[in-house]
Amino acid sequence: MAAAGAVVLLAVLPLLGVSNYVAGVGVTVFVFIVAALSLNVVYGLLGLLSLAHTAFWGIGGxxxxxxxxxxxxxxxxxLPAGGLFAGLVALVIGYPALRLNRHSFVVVTLVFSLLTFLVARDWMSVTRGPMGMPGLPPPVFFGVPIDGPTGFYYLALAFLVATLALFYAFFTSRIAATMRAISQNEPLVRSQGINPTPYKLLGFFISAVFTGMAGAILVFHVRIIDPLIFDFFYMQAFLIMVIVGGRGSFWGVLAAGAAMSLLPELLRVSGDLRMVVYGLILLAVVSVAPAGFAGWLRERRNRRLRLELRQ
Incomplete structure:
Protein backbone atom coordinates (compact mmCIF):
# COMPACT_ATOMS: atom_id res chain seq x y z
CA MET A 1 0.00 0.00 0.00
CA ALA A 2 2.82 2.40 0.83
CA ALA A 3 4.41 1.77 -2.57
CA ALA A 4 1.09 2.37 -4.36
CA GLY A 5 0.58 5.57 -2.38
CA ALA A 6 4.05 6.80 -3.31
CA VAL A 7 3.36 6.16 -7.01
CA VAL A 8 0.04 8.04 -6.82
CA LEU A 9 1.75 10.95 -5.06
CA LEU A 10 4.48 11.12 -7.70
CA ALA A 11 1.87 10.93 -10.46
CA VAL A 12 -0.12 13.90 -9.16
CA LEU A 13 2.93 15.99 -8.29
CA PRO A 14 3.13 17.78 -11.70
CA LEU A 15 -0.59 18.55 -11.43
CA LEU A 16 0.13 20.57 -8.30
CA GLY A 17 1.95 23.17 -10.34
CA VAL A 18 5.58 22.24 -9.72
CA SER A 19 8.16 23.99 -11.88
CA ASN A 20 9.84 22.52 -14.95
CA TYR A 21 13.05 22.39 -12.92
CA VAL A 22 11.46 20.07 -10.35
CA ALA A 23 10.02 17.88 -13.11
CA GLY A 24 13.44 17.70 -14.77
CA VAL A 25 15.06 16.68 -11.48
CA GLY A 26 12.38 14.01 -11.18
CA VAL A 27 13.38 12.54 -14.55
CA THR A 28 17.02 12.32 -13.44
CA VAL A 29 16.08 10.73 -10.11
CA PHE A 30 13.89 8.08 -11.78
CA VAL A 31 16.48 6.96 -14.34
CA PHE A 32 19.27 7.02 -11.74
CA ILE A 33 17.25 4.70 -9.50
CA VAL A 34 16.80 2.25 -12.37
CA ALA A 35 20.52 2.34 -13.17
CA ALA A 36 21.45 1.83 -9.51
CA LEU A 37 19.10 -1.14 -9.15
CA SER A 38 20.55 -2.59 -12.35
CA LEU A 39 24.06 -2.32 -10.96
CA ASN A 40 22.76 -3.94 -7.79
CA VAL A 41 22.05 -7.11 -9.77
CA VAL A 42 25.71 -7.55 -10.68
CA TYR A 43 27.42 -5.99 -7.67
CA GLY A 44 24.79 -6.67 -5.03
CA LEU A 45 23.57 -10.16 -5.89
CA LEU A 46 26.62 -11.61 -7.63
CA GLY A 47 29.30 -9.65 -5.79
CA LEU A 48 30.99 -8.61 -9.05
CA LEU A 49 32.21 -5.01 -9.17
CA SER A 50 31.51 -4.05 -12.78
CA LEU A 51 32.84 -0.67 -13.95
CA ALA A 52 31.20 -1.19 -17.36
CA HIS A 53 27.90 0.20 -16.15
CA THR A 54 28.64 3.62 -17.64
CA ALA A 55 29.44 1.95 -20.97
CA PHE A 56 26.02 0.28 -21.16
CA TRP A 57 24.40 3.54 -20.05
CA GLY A 58 25.99 5.31 -23.03
CA ILE A 59 25.60 2.44 -25.51
CA GLY A 60 21.86 2.35 -24.92
CA GLY A 61 21.66 6.10 -25.38
CA LEU A 79 14.25 2.36 -26.77
CA PRO A 80 13.91 -1.40 -26.04
CA ALA A 81 16.18 -2.16 -28.99
CA GLY A 82 18.86 0.05 -27.43
CA GLY A 83 18.52 -1.80 -24.15
CA LEU A 84 18.73 -5.20 -25.87
CA PHE A 85 21.76 -4.08 -27.87
CA ALA A 86 23.50 -3.04 -24.64
CA GLY A 87 22.57 -6.45 -23.22
CA LEU A 88 24.07 -8.26 -26.21
CA VAL A 89 27.27 -6.25 -25.86
CA ALA A 90 27.31 -7.23 -22.18
CA LEU A 91 27.13 -10.90 -23.14
CA VAL A 92 29.98 -10.52 -25.64
CA ILE A 93 32.16 -8.75 -23.09
CA GLY A 94 30.96 -10.71 -20.09
CA TYR A 95 31.57 -14.24 -21.37
CA PRO A 96 35.40 -13.94 -21.50
CA ALA A 97 35.59 -11.46 -18.60
CA LEU A 98 33.61 -13.66 -16.21
CA ARG A 99 36.09 -16.49 -16.75
CA LEU A 100 38.74 -14.34 -15.03
CA ASN A 101 39.17 -13.79 -11.32
CA ARG A 102 37.29 -10.95 -9.64
CA HIS A 103 40.19 -8.50 -9.72
CA SER A 104 40.83 -9.05 -13.43
CA PHE A 105 37.10 -8.71 -14.08
CA VAL A 106 37.15 -5.20 -12.58
CA VAL A 107 40.09 -4.20 -14.80
CA VAL A 108 38.44 -5.58 -17.96
CA THR A 109 35.18 -3.71 -17.30
CA LEU A 110 37.10 -0.49 -16.62
CA VAL A 111 39.07 -0.80 -19.86
CA PHE A 112 35.85 -1.51 -21.76
CA SER A 113 34.28 1.69 -20.39
CA LEU A 114 37.31 3.70 -21.49
CA LEU A 115 37.16 2.14 -24.96
CA THR A 116 33.50 3.04 -25.40
CA PHE A 117 34.33 6.67 -24.66
CA LEU A 118 37.09 6.63 -27.29
CA VAL A 119 34.77 5.04 -29.86
CA ALA A 120 32.08 7.65 -29.20
CA ARG A 121 34.63 10.43 -29.54
CA ASP A 122 36.40 9.20 -32.68
CA TRP A 123 33.74 7.38 -34.75
CA MET A 124 32.68 10.58 -36.47
CA SER A 125 30.45 9.04 -39.14
CA VAL A 126 28.15 7.44 -36.56
CA THR A 127 28.46 9.32 -33.27
CA ARG A 128 29.36 12.76 -34.71
CA GLY A 129 32.42 12.80 -32.50
CA PRO A 130 32.98 15.26 -29.64
CA MET A 131 30.12 17.50 -30.77
CA GLY A 132 27.64 14.67 -30.34
CA MET A 133 24.09 14.66 -31.66
CA PRO A 134 22.16 17.76 -30.55
CA GLY A 135 18.48 18.40 -31.18
CA LEU A 136 17.23 14.84 -30.71
CA PRO A 137 13.59 14.63 -31.84
CA PRO A 138 10.99 14.26 -29.10
CA PRO A 139 9.11 10.95 -28.83
CA VAL A 140 5.57 11.07 -30.18
CA PHE A 141 2.83 9.40 -28.15
CA PHE A 142 -0.47 9.00 -30.04
CA GLY A 143 0.36 12.02 -32.17
CA VAL A 144 1.41 14.20 -29.22
CA PRO A 145 5.14 15.01 -28.96
CA ILE A 146 6.74 14.53 -25.55
CA ASP A 147 9.03 17.55 -25.63
CA GLY A 148 8.83 19.05 -22.16
CA PRO A 149 9.98 18.17 -18.63
CA THR A 150 6.45 17.18 -17.56
CA GLY A 151 6.00 14.73 -20.43
CA PHE A 152 9.37 13.11 -19.76
CA TYR A 153 8.57 13.08 -16.06
CA TYR A 154 5.62 10.79 -16.72
CA LEU A 155 7.62 8.71 -19.23
CA ALA A 156 10.45 8.20 -16.75
CA LEU A 157 7.97 7.50 -13.93
CA ALA A 158 6.19 4.83 -15.99
CA PHE A 159 9.56 3.28 -16.84
CA LEU A 160 10.57 3.33 -13.17
CA VAL A 161 7.32 1.71 -11.98
CA ALA A 162 7.53 -1.05 -14.60
CA THR A 163 11.19 -1.67 -13.76
CA LEU A 164 10.52 -1.77 -10.03
CA ALA A 165 7.77 -4.36 -10.51
CA LEU A 166 10.06 -6.56 -12.61
CA PHE A 167 13.04 -6.13 -10.30
CA TYR A 168 11.02 -6.84 -7.17
CA ALA A 169 9.84 -10.12 -8.69
CA PHE A 170 13.41 -10.90 -9.72
CA PHE A 171 15.03 -10.03 -6.37
CA THR A 172 12.58 -12.31 -4.54
CA SER A 173 13.01 -15.21 -7.00
CA ARG A 174 15.03 -18.40 -6.68
CA ILE A 175 17.38 -17.11 -9.36
CA ALA A 176 18.34 -14.16 -7.16
CA ALA A 177 18.77 -16.52 -4.19
CA THR A 178 21.16 -18.63 -6.25
CA MET A 179 23.07 -15.49 -7.26
CA ARG A 180 23.46 -14.55 -3.59
CA ALA A 181 24.78 -18.03 -2.88
CA ILE A 182 27.29 -17.70 -5.72
CA SER A 183 28.49 -14.41 -4.26
CA GLN A 184 28.89 -15.87 -0.78
CA ASN A 185 30.46 -19.24 -1.61
CA GLU A 186 30.96 -20.10 -5.27
CA PRO A 187 32.88 -23.38 -4.65
CA LEU A 188 30.00 -24.64 -2.51
CA VAL A 189 27.51 -23.77 -5.25
CA ARG A 190 29.62 -25.65 -7.78
CA SER A 191 29.74 -28.64 -5.47
CA GLN A 192 25.94 -28.78 -5.66
CA GLY A 193 26.11 -29.23 -9.44
CA ILE A 194 25.22 -25.60 -10.30
CA ASN A 195 27.21 -23.82 -12.99
CA PRO A 196 27.61 -20.16 -11.90
CA THR A 197 28.48 -18.85 -15.38
CA PRO A 198 24.91 -18.73 -16.81
CA TYR A 199 23.73 -16.89 -13.69
CA LYS A 200 26.55 -14.37 -13.99
CA LEU A 201 25.81 -13.80 -17.69
CA LEU A 202 22.11 -13.40 -16.94
CA GLY A 203 22.85 -10.82 -14.25
CA PHE A 204 25.23 -8.96 -16.55
CA PHE A 205 22.63 -9.00 -19.35
CA ILE A 206 19.74 -7.76 -17.18
CA SER A 207 21.90 -5.03 -15.71
CA ALA A 208 22.95 -3.78 -19.15
CA VAL A 209 19.45 -3.87 -20.68
CA PHE A 210 17.78 -1.66 -18.09
CA THR A 211 20.78 0.64 -17.74
CA GLY A 212 20.86 1.17 -21.51
CA MET A 213 17.17 2.06 -21.58
CA ALA A 214 17.59 4.46 -18.64
CA GLY A 215 20.46 6.20 -20.44
CA ALA A 216 18.37 6.52 -23.60
CA ILE A 217 15.49 8.18 -21.74
CA LEU A 218 17.88 10.67 -20.14
CA VAL A 219 19.55 11.73 -23.40
CA PHE A 220 16.22 12.24 -25.16
CA HIS A 221 15.10 14.29 -22.19
CA VAL A 222 18.12 16.63 -22.45
CA ARG A 223 17.83 16.47 -26.30
CA ILE A 224 21.53 15.78 -26.89
CA ILE A 225 24.01 12.94 -26.60
CA ASP A 226 27.79 13.26 -26.73
CA PRO A 227 30.79 11.32 -25.37
CA LEU A 228 30.26 12.86 -21.93
CA ILE A 229 27.49 10.29 -21.44
CA PHE A 230 30.39 7.93 -20.63
CA ASP A 231 31.68 10.24 -17.88
CA PHE A 232 32.80 8.28 -14.81
CA PHE A 233 30.58 10.54 -12.72
CA TYR A 234 27.63 8.30 -13.58
CA MET A 235 29.46 5.13 -12.54
CA GLN A 236 30.46 6.79 -9.29
CA ALA A 237 26.89 7.93 -8.60
CA PHE A 238 25.36 4.49 -9.23
CA LEU A 239 28.00 2.76 -7.13
CA ILE A 240 27.47 5.15 -4.23
CA MET A 241 23.73 4.43 -4.30
CA VAL A 242 24.30 0.68 -4.12
CA ILE A 243 26.86 0.97 -1.30
CA VAL A 244 24.76 3.38 0.76
CA GLY A 245 21.58 1.37 0.21
CA GLY A 246 23.22 -1.95 0.99
CA ARG A 247 24.49 -4.43 -1.60
CA GLY A 248 21.82 -6.89 -2.67
CA SER A 249 18.97 -5.02 -0.99
CA PHE A 250 16.05 -4.04 -3.20
CA TRP A 251 14.39 -1.51 -0.91
CA GLY A 252 17.66 -0.19 0.49
CA VAL A 253 19.09 0.68 -2.94
CA LEU A 254 15.73 2.12 -4.00
CA ALA A 255 15.70 4.48 -1.01
CA ALA A 256 19.38 5.36 -1.38
CA GLY A 257 18.95 5.97 -5.11
CA ALA A 258 16.19 8.49 -4.45
CA ALA A 259 18.04 10.19 -1.57
CA MET A 260 21.47 10.36 -3.20
CA SER A 261 19.99 11.67 -6.46
CA LEU A 262 18.11 14.46 -4.70
CA LEU A 263 20.82 15.40 -2.22
CA PRO A 264 23.09 17.32 -4.66
CA GLU A 265 20.08 19.37 -5.79
CA LEU A 266 19.03 20.13 -2.20
CA LEU A 267 22.58 21.24 -1.41
CA ARG A 268 22.67 23.85 -4.18
CA VAL A 269 21.98 26.48 -1.53
CA SER A 270 25.57 25.99 -0.35
CA GLY A 271 26.98 27.11 -3.69
CA ASP A 272 30.54 26.03 -4.38
CA LEU A 273 30.72 23.98 -1.20
CA ARG A 274 27.78 21.75 -2.03
CA MET A 275 29.94 18.87 -3.29
CA VAL A 276 32.15 19.15 -0.21
CA VAL A 277 29.06 18.91 1.98
CA TYR A 278 27.82 16.02 -0.15
CA GLY A 279 31.11 14.19 0.35
CA LEU A 280 31.05 14.77 4.11
CA ILE A 281 27.48 13.45 4.37
CA LEU A 282 28.44 10.41 2.31
CA LEU A 283 31.49 9.78 4.50
CA ALA A 284 29.37 10.05 7.64
CA VAL A 285 26.74 7.64 6.29
CA VAL A 286 29.32 5.04 5.27
CA SER A 287 31.09 5.36 8.65
CA VAL A 288 27.88 4.84 10.61
CA ALA A 289 26.50 2.11 8.35
CA PRO A 290 29.38 0.34 6.55
CA ALA A 291 26.97 -2.38 5.36
CA GLY A 292 24.61 0.21 3.95
CA PHE A 293 21.17 1.35 5.06
CA ALA A 294 19.69 -2.14 4.72
CA GLY A 295 22.55 -3.67 6.70
CA TRP A 296 22.13 -1.06 9.45
CA LEU A 297 18.42 -1.86 9.76
CA ARG A 298 19.15 -5.58 9.77
CA GLU A 299 21.75 -5.16 12.53
CA ARG A 300 19.34 -3.13 14.66
CA ARG A 301 16.61 -5.72 14.19
CA ASN A 302 18.94 -8.58 15.14
CA ARG A 303 20.13 -6.66 18.20
CA ARG A 304 16.55 -6.08 19.31
CA LEU A 305 15.74 -9.77 18.87
CA ARG A 306 18.76 -10.77 20.95
CA LEU A 307 17.67 -8.42 23.71
CA GLU A 308 14.16 -9.86 23.65
CA LEU A 309 15.51 -13.41 23.88
CA ARG A 310 17.66 -12.53 26.89
CA GLN A 311 14.65 -11.13 28.67
Whole structure:
Protein backbone atom coordinates (compact mmCIF):
# COMPACT_ATOMS: atom_id res chain seq x y z
CA MET A 1 0.00 0.00 0.00
CA ALA A 2 2.82 2.40 0.83
CA ALA A 3 4.41 1.77 -2.57
CA ALA A 4 1.09 2.37 -4.36
CA GLY A 5 0.58 5.57 -2.38
CA ALA A 6 4.05 6.80 -3.31
CA VAL A 7 3.36 6.16 -7.01
CA VAL A 8 0.04 8.04 -6.82
CA LEU A 9 1.75 10.95 -5.06
CA LEU A 10 4.48 11.12 -7.70
CA ALA A 11 1.87 10.93 -10.46
CA VAL A 12 -0.12 13.90 -9.16
CA LEU A 13 2.93 15.99 -8.29
CA PRO A 14 3.13 17.78 -11.70
CA LEU A 15 -0.59 18.55 -11.43
CA LEU A 16 0.13 20.57 -8.30
CA GLY A 17 1.95 23.17 -10.34
CA VAL A 18 5.58 22.24 -9.72
CA SER A 19 8.16 23.99 -11.88
CA ASN A 20 9.84 22.52 -14.95
CA TYR A 21 13.05 22.39 -12.92
CA VAL A 22 11.46 20.07 -10.35
CA ALA A 23 10.02 17.88 -13.11
CA GLY A 24 13.44 17.70 -14.77
CA VAL A 25 15.06 16.68 -11.48
CA GLY A 26 12.38 14.01 -11.18
CA VAL A 27 13.38 12.54 -14.55
CA THR A 28 17.02 12.32 -13.44
CA VAL A 29 16.08 10.73 -10.11
CA PHE A 30 13.89 8.08 -11.78
CA VAL A 31 16.48 6.96 -14.34
CA PHE A 32 19.27 7.02 -11.74
CA ILE A 33 17.25 4.70 -9.50
CA VAL A 34 16.80 2.25 -12.37
CA ALA A 35 20.52 2.34 -13.17
CA ALA A 36 21.45 1.83 -9.51
CA LEU A 37 19.10 -1.14 -9.15
CA SER A 38 20.55 -2.59 -12.35
CA LEU A 39 24.06 -2.32 -10.96
CA ASN A 40 22.76 -3.94 -7.79
CA VAL A 41 22.05 -7.11 -9.77
CA VAL A 42 25.71 -7.55 -10.68
CA TYR A 43 27.42 -5.99 -7.67
CA GLY A 44 24.79 -6.67 -5.03
CA LEU A 45 23.57 -10.16 -5.89
CA LEU A 46 26.62 -11.61 -7.63
CA GLY A 47 29.30 -9.65 -5.79
CA LEU A 48 30.99 -8.61 -9.05
CA LEU A 49 32.21 -5.01 -9.17
CA SER A 50 31.51 -4.05 -12.78
CA LEU A 51 32.84 -0.67 -13.95
CA ALA A 52 31.20 -1.19 -17.36
CA HIS A 53 27.90 0.20 -16.15
CA THR A 54 28.64 3.62 -17.64
CA ALA A 55 29.44 1.95 -20.97
CA PHE A 56 26.02 0.28 -21.16
CA TRP A 57 24.40 3.54 -20.05
CA GLY A 58 25.99 5.31 -23.03
CA ILE A 59 25.60 2.44 -25.51
CA GLY A 60 21.86 2.35 -24.92
CA GLY A 61 21.66 6.10 -25.38
CA UNK A 62 23.74 6.17 -28.55
CA UNK A 63 22.00 3.18 -30.15
CA UNK A 64 18.58 4.71 -29.53
CA UNK A 65 19.65 8.14 -30.79
CA UNK A 66 21.34 6.83 -33.94
CA UNK A 67 18.46 4.54 -34.91
CA UNK A 68 15.92 7.33 -34.41
CA UNK A 69 17.90 10.08 -36.17
CA UNK A 70 19.67 8.15 -38.94
CA UNK A 71 17.37 5.18 -39.52
CA UNK A 72 14.06 6.84 -38.81
CA UNK A 73 12.95 4.35 -36.17
CA UNK A 74 10.19 5.18 -33.74
CA UNK A 75 11.48 6.04 -30.28
CA UNK A 76 9.22 3.36 -28.80
CA UNK A 77 10.94 0.72 -30.93
CA UNK A 78 14.44 2.15 -30.59
CA LEU A 79 14.25 2.36 -26.77
CA PRO A 80 13.91 -1.40 -26.04
CA ALA A 81 16.18 -2.16 -28.99
CA GLY A 82 18.86 0.05 -27.43
CA GLY A 83 18.52 -1.80 -24.15
CA LEU A 84 18.73 -5.20 -25.87
CA PHE A 85 21.76 -4.08 -27.87
CA ALA A 86 23.50 -3.04 -24.64
CA GLY A 87 22.57 -6.45 -23.22
CA LEU A 88 24.07 -8.26 -26.21
CA VAL A 89 27.27 -6.25 -25.86
CA ALA A 90 27.31 -7.23 -22.18
CA LEU A 91 27.13 -10.90 -23.14
CA VAL A 92 29.98 -10.52 -25.64
CA ILE A 93 32.16 -8.75 -23.09
CA GLY A 94 30.96 -10.71 -20.09
CA TYR A 95 31.57 -14.24 -21.37
CA PRO A 96 35.40 -13.94 -21.50
CA ALA A 97 35.59 -11.46 -18.60
CA LEU A 98 33.61 -13.66 -16.21
CA ARG A 99 36.09 -16.49 -16.75
CA LEU A 100 38.74 -14.34 -15.03
CA ASN A 101 39.17 -13.79 -11.32
CA ARG A 102 37.29 -10.95 -9.64
CA HIS A 103 40.19 -8.50 -9.72
CA SER A 104 40.83 -9.05 -13.43
CA PHE A 105 37.10 -8.71 -14.08
CA VAL A 106 37.15 -5.20 -12.58
CA VAL A 107 40.09 -4.20 -14.80
CA VAL A 108 38.44 -5.58 -17.96
CA THR A 109 35.18 -3.71 -17.30
CA LEU A 110 37.10 -0.49 -16.62
CA VAL A 111 39.07 -0.80 -19.86
CA PHE A 112 35.85 -1.51 -21.76
CA SER A 113 34.28 1.69 -20.39
CA LEU A 114 37.31 3.70 -21.49
CA LEU A 115 37.16 2.14 -24.96
CA THR A 116 33.50 3.04 -25.40
CA PHE A 117 34.33 6.67 -24.66
CA LEU A 118 37.09 6.63 -27.29
CA VAL A 119 34.77 5.04 -29.86
CA ALA A 120 32.08 7.65 -29.20
CA ARG A 121 34.63 10.43 -29.54
CA ASP A 122 36.40 9.20 -32.68
CA TRP A 123 33.74 7.38 -34.75
CA MET A 124 32.68 10.58 -36.47
CA SER A 125 30.45 9.04 -39.14
CA VAL A 126 28.15 7.44 -36.56
CA THR A 127 28.46 9.32 -33.27
CA ARG A 128 29.36 12.76 -34.71
CA GLY A 129 32.42 12.80 -32.50
CA PRO A 130 32.98 15.26 -29.64
CA MET A 131 30.12 17.50 -30.77
CA GLY A 132 27.64 14.67 -30.34
CA MET A 133 24.09 14.66 -31.66
CA PRO A 134 22.16 17.76 -30.55
CA GLY A 135 18.48 18.40 -31.18
CA LEU A 136 17.23 14.84 -30.71
CA PRO A 137 13.59 14.63 -31.84
CA PRO A 138 10.99 14.26 -29.10
CA PRO A 139 9.11 10.95 -28.83
CA VAL A 140 5.57 11.07 -30.18
CA PHE A 141 2.83 9.40 -28.15
CA PHE A 142 -0.47 9.00 -30.04
CA GLY A 143 0.36 12.02 -32.17
CA VAL A 144 1.41 14.20 -29.22
CA PRO A 145 5.14 15.01 -28.96
CA ILE A 146 6.74 14.53 -25.55
CA ASP A 147 9.03 17.55 -25.63
CA GLY A 148 8.83 19.05 -22.16
CA PRO A 149 9.98 18.17 -18.63
CA THR A 150 6.45 17.18 -17.56
CA GLY A 151 6.00 14.73 -20.43
CA PHE A 152 9.37 13.11 -19.76
CA TYR A 153 8.57 13.08 -16.06
CA TYR A 154 5.62 10.79 -16.72
CA LEU A 155 7.62 8.71 -19.23
CA ALA A 156 10.45 8.20 -16.75
CA LEU A 157 7.97 7.50 -13.93
CA ALA A 158 6.19 4.83 -15.99
CA PHE A 159 9.56 3.28 -16.84
CA LEU A 160 10.57 3.33 -13.17
CA VAL A 161 7.32 1.71 -11.98
CA ALA A 162 7.53 -1.05 -14.60
CA THR A 163 11.19 -1.67 -13.76
CA LEU A 164 10.52 -1.77 -10.03
CA ALA A 165 7.77 -4.36 -10.51
CA LEU A 166 10.06 -6.56 -12.61
CA PHE A 167 13.04 -6.13 -10.30
CA TYR A 168 11.02 -6.84 -7.17
CA ALA A 169 9.84 -10.12 -8.69
CA PHE A 170 13.41 -10.90 -9.72
CA PHE A 171 15.03 -10.03 -6.37
CA THR A 172 12.58 -12.31 -4.54
CA SER A 173 13.01 -15.21 -7.00
CA ARG A 174 15.03 -18.40 -6.68
CA ILE A 175 17.38 -17.11 -9.36
CA ALA A 176 18.34 -14.16 -7.16
CA ALA A 177 18.77 -16.52 -4.19
CA THR A 178 21.16 -18.63 -6.25
CA MET A 179 23.07 -15.49 -7.26
CA ARG A 180 23.46 -14.55 -3.59
CA ALA A 181 24.78 -18.03 -2.88
CA ILE A 182 27.29 -17.70 -5.72
CA SER A 183 28.49 -14.41 -4.26
CA GLN A 184 28.89 -15.87 -0.78
CA ASN A 185 30.46 -19.24 -1.61
CA GLU A 186 30.96 -20.10 -5.27
CA PRO A 187 32.88 -23.38 -4.65
CA LEU A 188 30.00 -24.64 -2.51
CA VAL A 189 27.51 -23.77 -5.25
CA ARG A 190 29.62 -25.65 -7.78
CA SER A 191 29.74 -28.64 -5.47
CA GLN A 192 25.94 -28.78 -5.66
CA GLY A 193 26.11 -29.23 -9.44
CA ILE A 194 25.22 -25.60 -10.30
CA ASN A 195 27.21 -23.82 -12.99
CA PRO A 196 27.61 -20.16 -11.90
CA THR A 197 28.48 -18.85 -15.38
CA PRO A 198 24.91 -18.73 -16.81
CA TYR A 199 23.73 -16.89 -13.69
CA LYS A 200 26.55 -14.37 -13.99
CA LEU A 201 25.81 -13.80 -17.69
CA LEU A 202 22.11 -13.40 -16.94
CA GLY A 203 22.85 -10.82 -14.25
CA PHE A 204 25.23 -8.96 -16.55
CA PHE A 205 22.63 -9.00 -19.35
CA ILE A 206 19.74 -7.76 -17.18
CA SER A 207 21.90 -5.03 -15.71
CA ALA A 208 22.95 -3.78 -19.15
CA VAL A 209 19.45 -3.87 -20.68
CA PHE A 210 17.78 -1.66 -18.09
CA THR A 211 20.78 0.64 -17.74
CA GLY A 212 20.86 1.17 -21.51
CA MET A 213 17.17 2.06 -21.58
CA ALA A 214 17.59 4.46 -18.64
CA GLY A 215 20.46 6.20 -20.44
CA ALA A 216 18.37 6.52 -23.60
CA ILE A 217 15.49 8.18 -21.74
CA LEU A 218 17.88 10.67 -20.14
CA VAL A 219 19.55 11.73 -23.40
CA PHE A 220 16.22 12.24 -25.16
CA HIS A 221 15.10 14.29 -22.19
CA VAL A 222 18.12 16.63 -22.45
CA ARG A 223 17.83 16.47 -26.30
CA ILE A 224 21.53 15.78 -26.89
CA ILE A 225 24.01 12.94 -26.60
CA ASP A 226 27.79 13.26 -26.73
CA PRO A 227 30.79 11.32 -25.37
CA LEU A 228 30.26 12.86 -21.93
CA ILE A 229 27.49 10.29 -21.44
CA PHE A 230 30.39 7.93 -20.63
CA ASP A 231 31.68 10.24 -17.88
CA PHE A 232 32.80 8.28 -14.81
CA PHE A 233 30.58 10.54 -12.72
CA TYR A 234 27.63 8.30 -13.58
CA MET A 235 29.46 5.13 -12.54
CA GLN A 236 30.46 6.79 -9.29
CA ALA A 237 26.89 7.93 -8.60
CA PHE A 238 25.36 4.49 -9.23
CA LEU A 239 28.00 2.76 -7.13
CA ILE A 240 27.47 5.15 -4.23
CA MET A 241 23.73 4.43 -4.30
CA VAL A 242 24.30 0.68 -4.12
CA ILE A 243 26.86 0.97 -1.30
CA VAL A 244 24.76 3.38 0.76
CA GLY A 245 21.58 1.37 0.21
CA GLY A 246 23.22 -1.95 0.99
CA ARG A 247 24.49 -4.43 -1.60
CA GLY A 248 21.82 -6.89 -2.67
CA SER A 249 18.97 -5.02 -0.99
CA PHE A 250 16.05 -4.04 -3.20
CA TRP A 251 14.39 -1.51 -0.91
CA GLY A 252 17.66 -0.19 0.49
CA VAL A 253 19.09 0.68 -2.94
CA LEU A 254 15.73 2.12 -4.00
CA ALA A 255 15.70 4.48 -1.01
CA ALA A 256 19.38 5.36 -1.38
CA GLY A 257 18.95 5.97 -5.11
CA ALA A 258 16.19 8.49 -4.45
CA ALA A 259 18.04 10.19 -1.57
CA MET A 260 21.47 10.36 -3.20
CA SER A 261 19.99 11.67 -6.46
CA LEU A 262 18.11 14.46 -4.70
CA LEU A 263 20.82 15.40 -2.22
CA PRO A 264 23.09 17.32 -4.66
CA GLU A 265 20.08 19.37 -5.79
CA LEU A 266 19.03 20.13 -2.20
CA LEU A 267 22.58 21.24 -1.41
CA ARG A 268 22.67 23.85 -4.18
CA VAL A 269 21.98 26.48 -1.53
CA SER A 270 25.57 25.99 -0.35
CA GLY A 271 26.98 27.11 -3.69
CA ASP A 272 30.54 26.03 -4.38
CA LEU A 273 30.72 23.98 -1.20
CA ARG A 274 27.78 21.75 -2.03
CA MET A 275 29.94 18.87 -3.29
CA VAL A 276 32.15 19.15 -0.21
CA VAL A 277 29.06 18.91 1.98
CA TYR A 278 27.82 16.02 -0.15
CA GLY A 279 31.11 14.19 0.35
CA LEU A 280 31.05 14.77 4.11
CA ILE A 281 27.48 13.45 4.37
CA LEU A 282 28.44 10.41 2.31
CA LEU A 283 31.49 9.78 4.50
CA ALA A 284 29.37 10.05 7.64
CA VAL A 285 26.74 7.64 6.29
CA VAL A 286 29.32 5.04 5.27
CA SER A 287 31.09 5.36 8.65
CA VAL A 288 27.88 4.84 10.61
CA ALA A 289 26.50 2.11 8.35
CA PRO A 290 29.38 0.34 6.55
CA ALA A 291 26.97 -2.38 5.36
CA GLY A 292 24.61 0.21 3.95
CA PHE A 293 21.17 1.35 5.06
CA ALA A 294 19.69 -2.14 4.72
CA GLY A 295 22.55 -3.67 6.70
CA TRP A 296 22.13 -1.06 9.45
CA LEU A 297 18.42 -1.86 9.76
CA ARG A 298 19.15 -5.58 9.77
CA GLU A 299 21.75 -5.16 12.53
CA ARG A 300 19.34 -3.13 14.66
CA ARG A 301 16.61 -5.72 14.19
CA ASN A 302 18.94 -8.58 15.14
CA ARG A 303 20.13 -6.66 18.20
CA ARG A 304 16.55 -6.08 19.31
CA LEU A 305 15.74 -9.77 18.87
CA ARG A 306 18.76 -10.77 20.95
CA LEU A 307 17.67 -8.42 23.71
CA GLU A 308 14.16 -9.86 23.65
CA LEU A 309 15.51 -13.41 23.88
CA ARG A 310 17.66 -12.53 26.89
CA GLN A 311 14.65 -11.13 28.67
Missing amino acids: YFTAVTVVDLGWSFWLA
